[in-house]
Amino acid sequence: MEPKKIITRLMMGVVLLTACTKDKVQPENIYAKTGIAAVVNSNFSLSLCRYALVTTHYDDTLSKPGPYTLLGPSNDAFTAAGWSSGAALIRATDSIRAMMPYHFIRGAIKLDSLPMAFNQPLTAGNGQPLYVTHWVNSRDTAIVVNGVRVSTFDKPATNGLVNITDGVLYPIVYNDxxxxxxxxxxxxxxxxxxxxxxxxxxxxxxxxxxxxxxxxxxxxxxxxxxxxxxxxxxxxxxxxxxxxxxxxxxxxxxxxxxxxxxxxxxxxxxxxxxxxxxxxxxxxxxxxxxxxxxxxxxxxxxxxxxxxxxxxxxxxxxxxxxxxxxx
Known part of the structure; x- marks a missing residue:
């Protein structure tokens, strides 16, 4: 998709996602109003994540019934990874496209309800494992995915859950x-x-x-x-x-x-x-x-x-x- 078209699509935001006819409301539109994609759209700290999802079309996936569990990098996380603006993400579409399905899980998984254990394997949207640690000690309660802390977890949407991570997650590229x-x-x-x-x-x-x-x-x-x-x-x-x-x-x-x-x-x-x-x-x-x-x-x-x-x-x-x- 051309950058101009992507930007236009982003500007239209929820208006496009919630469009429906008076006679019939399509199921996809119901989920788009209050689903994961809409939660991302309404959260300022996920504005760069929104660009990443739209430019790779995974916002369409996360507007469907699902359920899904999103691990959405914060704006600071994308900036630290070298993508400090929507334009930068659009320019890196090929790289981002390979990365984004590693940021969601098919199924509604409450991270805060996982057992207290280190590096529990879950399967990401690209079929690769993610390793989730849920741990408590006398000074900290933490949920960590692949060594990246989850700062906001288990925010509900009609088609799943939204989490905000402090870093970008990178798919596995090495066999060993x-x-x-x-x-x-x-x-x-x-x-x-x-x-x-x-x-x-x-x-x-x-x-x-x-x-x-x-x-x-x-x-x-x-x-x-x-x-x-x-x-x-x-x-x-x-x-x-x-x-x-x-x-x-x-x-x-x-x-x-x-x-x-x-x-x-x-x-x-x-x-x-x-x-x-x-x-x-x-x-x-x-x-x-x-x-x-x-x-x-x-x-x-x-x-x-x-x-x-x-x-x-x-x-x-x-x-x-x-x-x-x-x-």
């Missing part, structure tokens, strides 16, 4: 965690370490795994300057390096925030090498009492930061980190 590592040029040395160690087949299958992948600069810091240098390293040493950065289970960064000791604000994770890594919570400067992420501690006590987080693969999650944990 090793493929996710290989897909990031900044992780080429760690990818070489996985391959040269002979462990790649292990991480192509099995799992789930949580990978804390050191960026290339982390290898440079210990004098390993090129991928070729990694391939010349001792296999047993590489196996120790790789296993020191991988844990069993599928853990997003917010999972560690929820699991951490509420007094010490730390959490200890057992890695496949047998080593124990200590994670420390990082306070959120904008929200008192909340936490924005974690740092990790090396064997020497140095602090390692997360540079990229929550890259979801078919058998786990990959996070990029600034240093080697066993250094």
């Amino acid at each position: 965690v090793q493929q996710a590592v290989s897909g990031d040029p900044a992780l080429s040395m760690f990818n070489a370490a996985i391959i040269q160690s002979g462990l790649a087949a292990d991480y192509n299958t099995g799992g789930p795994y949580t990978v804390f992948a050191p960026v290339n600069a982390a290898f440079n810091a210990i004098g390993v300057m090129t991928v070729d240098s990694v391939y010349k390293m001792d296999v047993s040493k590489l196996q120790k390096i790789v296993k020191a950065h991988i844990a069993t289970g599928r853990n997003f960064i917010y999972d560690y925030i929820l699991k951490a000791d509420v007094t010490a604000n730390t959490y200890q994770e057992h890695m496949l090498s047998g080593a124990i890594s200590t994670f420390t919570l990082v306070p959120d400067p904008l929200r008192q009492g909340r936490f924005a992420g974690i740092t990790l501690q090396t064997a020497s006590g140095a602090s390692v930061s997360i540079s990229r987080k929550n890259i979801l693969a078919g058998n786990g999650v990959v996070h990029s980190i600034s240093g080697l944990l066993n250094n």
Whole structure:
């Protein structure tokens, strides 16, 4: 659809959605008046989500009887992802079209009624799994999807439920965690370490795994300057390096925030090498009492930061980190 036509359609909004004849009200029009698409239209914090739905025609889907459960990114979430206006979303229609069916579930699922558990799988509109955590500790009650916090949940519509998320959800594009590592040029040395160690087949299958992948600069810091240098390293040493950065289970960064000791604000994770890594919570400067992420501690006590987080693969999650944990 041409941008001009999309904008015209957006401006007409609910007027178009609720149009009907005096003699007969069509079922689709009933749902359009008070359904999910109309709830999105009337919520200012979802105005960019509205553009995303209209430009990809999923507003039509969410105006039907359903039921559906929408996970709608807030305006701030779209802005943080690089789409700060309706025009930007329209220009990125192809990317947004692939993304939006990952933001709704077929069926009315009350997230606040799910069991208290980490990363419960639900099926998104594109057929891929979403992982929902519902957890309570002494300082927080949280609903988190793929590591993204849900700020408003279970808002009713006649054809389902509307939730507002603090981040954009990205469909799975990697079959396994090793493929996710290989897909990031900044992780080429760690990818070489996985391959040269002979462990790649292990991480192509099995799992789930949580990978804390050191960026290339982390290898440079210990004098390993090129991928070729990694391939010349001792296999047993590489196996120790790789296993020191991988844990069993599928853990997003917010999972560690929820699991951490509420007094010490730390959490200890057992890695496949047998080593124990200590994670420390990082306070959120904008929200008192909340936490924005974690740092990790090396064997020497140095602090390692997360540079990229929550890259979801078919058998786990990959996070990029600034240093080697066993250094």
